[in-house]
Amino acid sequence: MTTKQPFSSRRTTTSDDLEVSGYLEIATEKESHYTATGQTPQEVQEGIAIIDFGSQYSHLIARRVRELNVYSEVVPHNSRWQEVAPINPKGVILSGGPASVYDTGAPLAPGWIYERGIPILGICYGMQVLTHQLGGRVTPSLKREFGHAVLNQNVTNAPIFANLNSSIPVWMSHGDHIEQLPPGFKALAYTDNSPIAVMGNDTNIFGLQFHPEVSHTPQGKTVLENFLFRICGCNGTWTPQNFVPTAIAQIKAQVGNGQVICALSGGVDSAVTATLVHRAVGSQLTCIFVNNGLLRLEEAERVQDTFQRNLNIDLLYVDASERFLTRLKTIVDPEEKRKIIGEEFIRVFEDAATELRDAEFLAQGTLYPDVIESKTSESSSAVKIKTHHNVGGLPKGMKLKLVEPLRHLFKDEIRGVGEVLGLPPEIILRQPFPGPGLAIRVLGEVTKEKLEILRACDWIVIDEIKAANLYHQLWQTFAVLTDAKSVGVMGDNRTYRHVAAIRAVSSEDAMTADWARLPYEVLARISNRIVNEVSEVNRVVYDITSKPPGTIEWE
Numbered sequence: 001m002t003t004k005q006p007f008s009s010r011r012t013t014t015s016d017d018l019e020v021s022g023y024l025e026i027a028t029e030k031e032s033h034y035t036a037t038g039q040t041p042q043e044v045q046e047g048i049a050i051i052d053f054g055s056q057y058s059h060l061i062a063r064r065v066r067e068l069n070v071y072s073e074v075v076p077h078n079s080r081w082q083e084v085a086p087i088n089p090k091g092v093i094l095s096g097g098p099a100s101v102y103d104t105g106a107p108l109a110p111g112w113i114y115e116r117g118i119p120i121l122g123i124c125y126g127m128q129v130l131t132h133q134l135g136g137r138v139t140p141s142l143k144r145e146f147g148h149a150v151l152n153q154n155v156t157n158a159p160i161f162a163n164l165n166s167s168i169p170v171w172m173s174h175g176d177h178i179e180q181l182p183p184g185f186k187a188l189a190y191t192d193n194s195p196i197a198v199m200g201n202d203t204n205i206f207g208l209q210f211h212p213e214v215s216h217t218p219q220g221k222t223v224l225e226n227f228l229f230r231i232c233g234c235n236g237t238w239t240p241q242n243f244v245p246t247a248i249a250q251i252k253a254q255v256g257n258g259q260v261i262c263a264l265s266g267g268v269d270s271a272v273t274a275t276l277v278h279r280a281v282g283s284q285l286t287c288i289f290v291n292n293g294l295l296r297l298e299e300a301e302r303v304q305d306t307f308q309r310n311l312n313i314d315l316l317y318v319d320a321s322e323r324f325l326t327r328l329k330t331i332v333d334p335e336e337k338r339k340i341i342g343e344e345f346i347r348v349f350e351d352a353a354t355e356l357r358d359a360e361f362l363a364q365g366t367l368y369p370d371v372i373e374s375k376t377s378e379s380s381s382a383v384k385i386k387t388h389h390n391v392g393g394l395p396k397g398m399k400l401k402l403v404e405p406l407r408h409l410f411k412d413e414i415r416g417v418g419e420v421l422g423l424p425p426e427i428i429l430r431q432p433f434p435g436p437g438l439a440i441r442v443l444g445e446v447t448k449e450k451l452e453i454l455r456a457c458d459w460i461v462i463d464e465i466k467a468a469n470l471y472h473q474l475w476q477t478f479a480v481l482t483d484a485k486s487v488g489v490m491g492d493n494r495t496y497r498h499v500a501a502i503r504a505v506s507s508e509d510a511m512t513a514d515w516a517r518l519p520y521e522v523l524a525r526i527s528n529r530i531v532n533e534v535s536e537v538n539r540v541v542y543d544i545t546s547k548p549p550g551t552i553e554w555e
C-alpha cells in the first residue's frame, strides 16, 4: 500500500515535488535491499551517513570522515531511515553526482534527512539537491566550473569555516549552480564563477559547491572536521583501539559455540580476520590455506612459514591446484574466471568444513572496497566493475555462514587494526594480492605453462622493486602476461614470443589509483632481466593507465 507522507521542506509541497521526490519513491517501497552495517546502534556509537548520488568521490568522503575518527558509510540515495539508523547518524552528507536536479528521475534525498533535524552537508550536486528540495533554484551555468578556484568568505563567524583563512583554494567540478537560495539560507562564500559557493541556514544545514574531500582542496579536511565536531557534535570514537573489542564481541555473539574455518591468504586482511576470530573463539577456529595453483613463486611455502612463526593458530594446508586449474580450462572471460574461482574456493572450504568437526562458519577478510566494487546490496547506486571473488563470486546455496569482521573497513584501517593486534610488519605491510590470484593476470586461458612464465616475470618485478626500496611506497607492483606475442630478435635469430606487462600503482584504497612513475633505471633493469631470464618472453611493456579509466588488475 502506498503511504504518501508530506514532504517536509520549508515550503509548501507541490504536485511537481511529489512526482520527482526520492522520498516518495521510498515511501512507496515495501522492502529495500539495503542494510546498513549490521552492527547495532550501541556498537556504532556515532556515524555519518553519506547519501550517494553516484559520485566517483562518494567513497572518498567516507574515507576522509573516517580519517577524522568518525565512522561513516556510503548509503544509496533512496535508503529509508530504518536502514540507516544502525549506524546512529549524527549527520548526513549528500554526495556529488553526475545528474542535474531537473533531469527526469534525478536522484533526490530521502525526506527523513529533513524531518529528523540531523545536521546536513550537501557537496556539489548534494548542495543543489538541498537547494531544490528546500525551495531555492538551481540553474545550468553558462560556463562549467572545473578545477582550482579561490573561495572567499562573506561572513566571519560561520562554524563551517572555523580555523580557516578568509580565502582558501578549493576544487570545483560542476555545471549547474545555485541561482536562488532556499528560504532561511545565507550565501557564506563565493568564487569568481559561483556567487553562491557555500550556503548555510541558522541551524545545521550547509551546502558546498566545491569538493572538500579531494586532495586538490588542501584545507578540505578542516571543513569536514568543522562539520563533524562543531556542527554534528561528534566525539571521534572510531579508532582501531575501539574497533578491536567491538569486533571480538560481535564475532563471539555471531558464532556462539560453533566451529569456524578461516580462509587464510597470507595478506593482511585474512591475517587480521583470523586473529580477531581467534581472540573471540579460540580453538573453535581452524585456519585453512588453499593452494589454488594460482599463487606466486614459492608463495605457499612462504605463507605457511610466516603464519607459523607469527600467529599461534593451527593452519591446515590444502593443495587444490588441480581442481582449480581443471575448472579453468578453456575459460577466457574474466568474469567467468572470477565466478569459477570464487565458487571453487567455497567448495574446497565446504569439503574441509565437513572433515573439521562440521564447521558452520567461514571467516574471510572481505573489505569495504570489495563490497562497493562488487555492487552488492550495500552500494546499489554504484555500477558493478568486477565480481570480487570473495563477495559476488559466492555460489548460491552456500552452506557455510559468513563471518566478515572487516567488511566495512578500508585497507589502511585494517592495517591499523593489525598494528593494534600486534601483527608483524611483514604481514601488515604486504602489498595486496587478489583472491583469484594469477588467473586474472594471465590474460586469456589459464594454463600451467603460462602461469610458470608469469611467476618468473613477477618474481623479477618484485625483486627489483624491493631492491630499489620502492615496495612499501607503492600500492601494488606485479607482472601481467598478455595474450599477445610479438616478433623480436635475439642473437641473430628471429623470435616470436610472449609480451609481458609491468603494472605498478600508487593508491590510498584501490578505488582509484595512479600509475607509478618508476625510475627509468628500475624499469630498464626489470625489462632486461625478464627478457634475459625468462626465455618465453621477448618484449616488456609498462602500463601507464590510472584507475579510472583502467582498473588495477587487467581482468
Ligand code: XMP
Residues within 6 Å of the ligand: 338, 370, 373, 385, 386, 387, 388, 389, 390, 432, 433, 434, 435, 436, 476, 510, 511, 547, 550, 551, 552, 553, 554, 555
Ligand atoms: P581492481 O583491479 O578492481 O582491483 O582495480 C582493486 C584491488 O582489489 C584487488 N582485487 C581483489 N582482491 N579478490 C580480492 O581479494 C578479488 O577478486 C580481487 N580483484 C581485485 C586488486 O589486487 C587491487 O588491489
